[in-house]
Amino acid sequence: MYEIFFMVCALLCNFFCYCQDDLLSVIVVFRHGARTPIDPYPNDPYRNSSYWPVGFGQLTDAGKKEQYELGQWFRKRYGSFISANYSENDIYVKSTDVDRTLMSAEANLAGFFPPQNEFVENLAWQPIPVHSTKETEDELLAMKKSCPKYDKLSKELGKEPFFKNLSHTYHDLYAYLTRFSGTTVSDPDTVEYIYNTLTIERSFNFTLPPWTVNVFPKKMEYLSSLSFAMDTYTTDLARLKTGPFFNLITEHFKNVSGDFLGHHNHSKEDVWNRKFLIFSGHDTTIANILNSMGLFDLHSPPFASTILFELRRKFDNSTYLNLFYKNSSNPIQLCLKGCQLDCDLGRFIEILEPITVDPKRWKEECTLSWLDFLPFGYEGNIVAVTMLLSFTLISLCLLCALNCLKGEKSGKALYEQLSSEEA
Amino acid sequence: MSKLYEMIYFYFEILLILHWNPVAEVSSSNIKQIHMLFRHGERSPSQLYKNDPHNASLWQDGLGYLTRTGKLQMYNLGQRIRKKYANTIPNFYFPDDVKVLSSYSDRCLMSAQLFTSGLFVPQKEQIWNEELLWQPISMNYMPRSQDNMIASKQECPTYDILYEELFKSHKYKKILQENSELFQYLTEYTGENIDTIRKVEEIYNTLQIEELHNLTLPEWTHEVYPDLLKPLAAYSLASFTETDFMKKIKGGPFVKKVLKNMEDILDNKNSPRFFFYSGHDLTLVNILRTLGFTNEMKPNFAAYLIFELHNTSPATVKIFYSNCGWCEEEELIVQKCMEPCTLDNLKKNLDHLLPLDWSQECNNKIALNSDDLL
Numbered sequence: 127m128y129e130i131f132f133m134v135c136a137l138l139c140n141f142f143c144y145c146q147d148d149l150l151s152v153i154v155v156f157r158h159g160a161r162t163p164i165d166p167y168p169n170d171p172y173r174n175s176s177y178w179p180v181g182f183g184q185l186t187d188a189g190k191k192e193q194y195e196l197g198q199w200f201r202k203r204y205g206s207f208i209s210a211n212y213s214e215n216d217i218y219v220k221s222t223d224v225d226r227t228l229m230s231a232e233a234n235l236a237g238f239f240p241p242q243n244e245f246v247e248n249l250a251w252q253p254i255p256v257h258s259t260k261e262t263e264d265e266l267l268a269m270k271k272s273c274p275k276y277d278k279l280s281k282e283l284g285k286e287p288f289f290k291n292l293s294h295t296y297h298d299l300y301a302y303l304t305r306f307s308g309t310t311v312s313d314p315d316t317v318e319y320i321y322n323t324l325t326i327e328r329s330f331n332f333t334l335p336p337w338t339v340n341v342f343p344k345k346m347e348y349l350s351s352l353s354f355a356m357d358t359y360t361t362d363l364a365r366l367k368t369g370p371f372f373n374l375i376t377e378h379f380k381n382v383s384g385d386f387l388g389h390h391n392h393s394k395e396d397v398w399n400r401k402f403l404i405f406s407g408h409d410t411t412i413a414n415i416l417n418s419m420g421l422f423d424l425h426s427p428p429f430a431s432t433i434l435f436e437l438r439r440k441f442d443n444s445t446y447l448n449l450f451y452k453n454s455s456n457p458i459q460l461c462l463k464g465c466q467l468d469c470d471l472g473r474f475i476e477i478l479e480p481i482t483v484d485p486k487r488w489k490e491e492c493t494l495s496w497l498d499f500l501p502f503g504y505e506g507n508i509v510a511v512t513m514l515l516s517f518t519l520i521s522l523c524l525l526c527a528l529n530c531l532k533g534e535k536s537g538k539a540l541y542e543q544l545s546s547e548e549a
Numbered sequence: 550m551s552k553l554y555e556m557i558y559f560y561f562e563i564l565l566i567l568h569w570n571p572v573a574e575v576s577s578s579n580i581k582q583i584h585m586l587f588r589h590g591e592r593s594p595s596q597l598y599k600n601d602p603h604n605a606s607l608w609q610d611g612l613g614y615l616t617r618t619g620k621l622q623m624y625n626l627g628q629r630i631r632k633k634y635a636n637t638i639p640n641f642y643f644p645d646d647v648k649v650l651s652s653y654s655d656r657c658l659m660s661a662q663l664f665t666s667g668l669f670v671p672q673k674e675q676i677w678n679e680e681l682l683w684q685p686i687s688m689n690y691m692p693r694s695q696d697n698m699i700a701s702k703q704e705c706p707t708y709d710i711l712y713e714e715l716f717k718s719h720k721y722k723k724i725l726q727e728n729s730e731l732f733q734y735l736t737e738y739t740g741e742n743i744d745t746i747r748k749v750e751e752i753y754n755t756l757q758i759e760e761l762h763n764l765t766l767p768e769w770t771h772e773v774y775p776d777l778l779k780p781l782a783a784y785s786l787a788s789f790t791e792t793d794f795m796k797k798i799k800g801g802p803f804v805k806k807v808l809k810n811m812e813d814i815l816d817n818k819n820s821p822r823f824f825f826y827s828g829h830d831l832t833l834v835n836i837l838r839t840l841g842f843t844n845e846m847k848p849n850f851a852a853y854l855i856f857e858l859h860n861t862s863p864a865t866v867k868i869f870y871s872n873c874g875w876c877e878e879e880e881l882i883v884q885k886c887m888e889p890c891t892l893d894n895l896k897k898n899l900d901h902l903l904p905l906d907w908s909q910e911c912n913n914k915i916a917l918n919s920d921d922l923l
Contacts, residue, residue: 179674181645187677190685194678214611214655225644225687232662232685245620251666251683253620253659258689 147438149207150445151382153375155405156196156432157412158230159189163323168308170323172332185226190233192430197237208402212239212254218397221406222268223258230430231256231406256406265370265488267407269414273492276366283359284313292349299345306337314353321350322426351424354413361480364418366492369483371415374398376475376482379437383445383471416451418481421460428453437471445471572633572871572878580637581860582814584807586699586826587626587853588833589660590619590874594755599740601755603764615656615663616762622851623660626874627667638823642669642686649688651827652700660851661688661827688827697907698802699828701789701835705911708798715791716745724784731777738769750785753778753847783845786831790838797902798911800839803832805903808896811858811866815892837870839902841884849873858892865889 164183166173180186185193201210208216221231232254241252258264265271283289293300293312303311307320324334324342334342358364380386381399405411409427416422416433431453439445446468450457461467464477475482483491497507592615593608605612615623631638639646642665651661665686671677675684690696697703715721724746725732735743739752756774760766766774790796803826813820826832830848837846837854851874857867867890868881886894904910 181643184644185685187675190677194681214614223689228687228689229644229685236681236683236685243617245617246624249624249666249683250681253615253662253666255655255658255662256688257658259692 147440147446149204149436150439151379151401151403151437152204152207153378153403153405153435154200154432155407155411155415156193156230156234156430157407157409157427158185158224158226158429159192159196159233160186160329160429161189161226161326162186163326165319166323167320169306169335171335172327177332183224183226185229185233189226189230189429193230193233194237196430196432197234197239200234200238201240204402208238210239211242212252214255216400217254217402217404218400219254219256219404219406220267221256221258222264222408222411223261224268224408227406227408228256228258231404234404234406265485266374267371267405267411269367269371269411273366273488274494275492275498276363278494278498279360279363279366280357283356283363292352296349299341299349302337302341303346306335314349314356317346318350318353318426321346325426348424350426354410354426355417355422355424357410358414358417364414364481365483366488368414368418369481370485370488372418372478372482373484373488375403375435376478378403379435379445379447379471380475382437383439385445385471416460419449419478420463421449421451425453432457438468447471447474572629579860580634580857581864582811582820582822582824582858583634583637584810584824584826584856585630585853586803586828586832586836586855587623587660587664587851587874588828588830588848589615589654589656589850590622590626590663591616591761591850592619592656592758594758596751596755598752598755600738600767602767603759607762607764613654613656615659618761619656619850620659620663622874623663624667626851626853627664627669629667629874630664631668631670638668640669640672641675642671642684644687646821647686647823647825648821649686649825649827650699651688651690652829652832653690653693653696654700654829657699657827657829658688658690661825662686664825664827697798698806699826699832701799701832705798705907707911707913708795711792711795712789715788721788724781728777728781731773731781734769734773738767746781746785746788749778750782753782779847780845783847786834786847787838787843787845789831790835793902794910796835796839797904798907800835801902801904802907803836804839804899807856808892808899808903811856811864811892814858815864837881840868840881840899842870842881846872849876851875859889861889864892866892866895 162178162180162182162184163170163172166182172178175181200208219231219235221227235254235256236251239252239254240250244250245252259266259268261268261270263271265273292314299317300311303317303320309316309320311317311320321343324338324346327334358367378398381396382401409431412427412431412433413422431451434448434450434452434457436448436450437445438448446466447470448468449460449462451460452458459467462469462474462477465473469477497511593610593612595613597603597605597612608614608616610616647665647669649661649665651657665688666683669684669686670682671684676682677684691698691700693700693702695703697705732743732749735741735749735752741748741752743749743752753775756766756770756778760774790799807824810820810824814822830852833848833852833854834846837843849872852872853870853874855869855878857869859865859867865888868883869878870881871878882888883890883895883898885898
């Protein structure tokens with residue numbers, strides 16, 4: 127009797143353990159596949175475009191393949207979630223407005239959605255729309271729409287002691303790179319720009335010039351990686367850089383889960399409510415998103431590296447998020463600070479709240495107020511302004527008081543005069 | 550005997566090729582730049598009318614989407630253009646040399662992908678996947694609200710006022726009067742209130758697509774489709790560019806861009822050589838009418854318009870139009886720009902239809918009198 131009971135228990139347990147929770151929605155963000163250098167440094171021996179199979183900054187054949195394979199990996203991982211028959215009601219694809227990311231998205235989709243029913247014989251491809259917004263208008267993915275407040279904060283970051291010290295510590299490296307590369311190197315971004323080019327040249331098996339032996343890759347690695355964290359170094363920077371993105375995904379999850387009563391639901395037709403969203407971006411996109419969430423280990427995000435957000439529902443009807451980062455063949459699961467690996471959706475949204483901002487508010491927060499034009503830092507400015515205001519107020523009062531006194535006197539005099547005239 | 554048979558067959562084949570290849574290959578390549586605008590491929594109806602016996606579930610890919618035939622049409626159009634410009638457009642795809650601009654709509658984006666896939670089938674080193682003779686091609690589009698060139702949906706207050714005025718004009722009222730029975734008839738049978746030419750056009754489109762898909766059209770349509778509906782549908786498309794000002798707003802920006810790109814490449818400014826635009830029937834009509842081809846027409850799927858800039862001295866422009874992706878091409882001669890039509894001459898002829906400052910013209914106050922304008 128006991129045995130049977132035990133067996134039933136074991137079976138039931140097995141059933142629950144093996145029955146994976148329902149997948150509700152997936153958002154993926156990837157970096158484009160392999161490309162050529164964007165703009166070789168001035169003294170680069172491979173500066174001539176004839177060394178390269180495609181133009182500068184363009185996707186290479188290897189890059190197309192990489193993305194195609196990533197698409198195949200999506201098909202494998204999400205095969206039971208997304209029908210093999212492409213339907214525009216299932217997915218929405220957004221890319222930054224750059225050739226290599228647009229082409230990456232297309233190559234990825236070719237792997238993700240090979241046609242079930244070819245329209246041209248022996249051509250295992252079908253068209254799938256890829257959307258994009260002009261970079262200067264795109265605060266969501268390219269994160270390049272003008273934001274004066276961000277620019278100001280970013281400039282101020284350089285004056286922080288840590289970054290000031292950095293210039294001291296790496297003075298020699300900067301000087302060395304400046305001398306050999308032919309361009310002025312004085313910050314992590316420029317180091318990254320050279321590092322990036324050298325990495326690609328190495329991957330093409332090009333012989334690097336002798337001067338690089340001393341510094342590449344080891345000595346340049348840290349600053350290159352650091353440059354990726356700088357865009358979102360503080361919460362304020364992170365909020366202005368990635369706020370619209372996090373706003374979009376949290377709104378999306380709220381809508382898809384349907385758990386948030388009173389939440390203003392967008393229409394079903396809203397493209398952002400489709401159950402699979404694909405974003406095609408850059409290394410900076412990957413780094414910014416991870417670092418804003420406090421999940422960025424300093425490194426240069428490799429080609430086709432991918433962030434996966436998976437929203438699932440437990441059998442008890444609660445919804446949670448799983449986060450993964452895939453920068454090699456297997457994705458690593460990430461754990462948001464203050465949350466479980468299976469991060470309750472409500473908690474997830476709460477944790478991200480400081481770096482979430484809707485586009486309208488974002489625009490307001492990006493505007494510089496006149497407070498921003500004083501040179502004492504934000505709090506300093508408030509103190510300065512308060513002092514200035516109080517001073518002005520007191521002065522005004524004093525002036526007024528003086529005037530009143532004077533007025534009284536002259537008033538009397540006038541009255542006397544008038545009365546004398548009348549008389 | 551069999552040899553004779555073969556010879557005859559061969560002869561016929563040649564005849565067939567000669568006869569059935571409606572697009573002549575452009576032999577020498579002194580073409581400096583090409584602009585090509587096409588309408589998307591066959592689509593499912595954008596909307597069904599109330600009493601439509603065929604319901605939406607028939608259209609697997611959803612309403613307003615490209616059909617399988619439509620996909621093939623666009624791919625084949627790419628191959629047709631490859632053949633036509635074999636000596637002009639390189640076999641290799643170079644993103645810096647090819648600019649693809651689409652309307653915002655999915656069917657146009659997909660048509661652009663299909664067209665370029667047929668045009669740039671990867672060759673030699675560009676084959677990145679032996680199993681898949683396809684390569685990704687970069688393309689852009691403008692959001693609907695900022696597109697005054699292809700979808701032409703950017704807001705233009707002055708234009709909107711004029712367009713409204715059009716419907717108060719004698720010409721339009723006369724059309725309504727003459728067709729009042731038809732409107733009544735359509736209203737009765739479709740279950741929709743058909744009271745504008747725009748609505749007639751929509752019904753026409755739906756019926757045309759259903760007919761193409763061998764769906765049996767209801768009895769009542771035989772009286773009116775296509776003969777009575779088609780001219781009204783064509784007029785509906787033409788109505789957007791009735792006056793010079795309207796041409797300037799709806800067709801001007803595109804023509805201006807084409808001429809500007811041509812001047813740029815002649816001035817050795819950095820400019821792509823090949824431009825492809827993926828748009829709608831209305832885009833084609835707007836631009837054709839701006840160029841002076843005002844015969845009312847209804848461009849079919851994959852219809853296209855090509856501008857070739859020839860590297861002659863002085864530089865000349867040739868324009869071709871094909872009313873569908875598989876129809877015969879015809880050369881269009883712009884009025885007062887007899888061959889050889891130089892770029893300068895063309896520009897001079899069209900100058901009054903090119904907006905100087907589009908946004909400003911859209912906000913100009915105009916004294917209105919609908920019949921003066923026509």
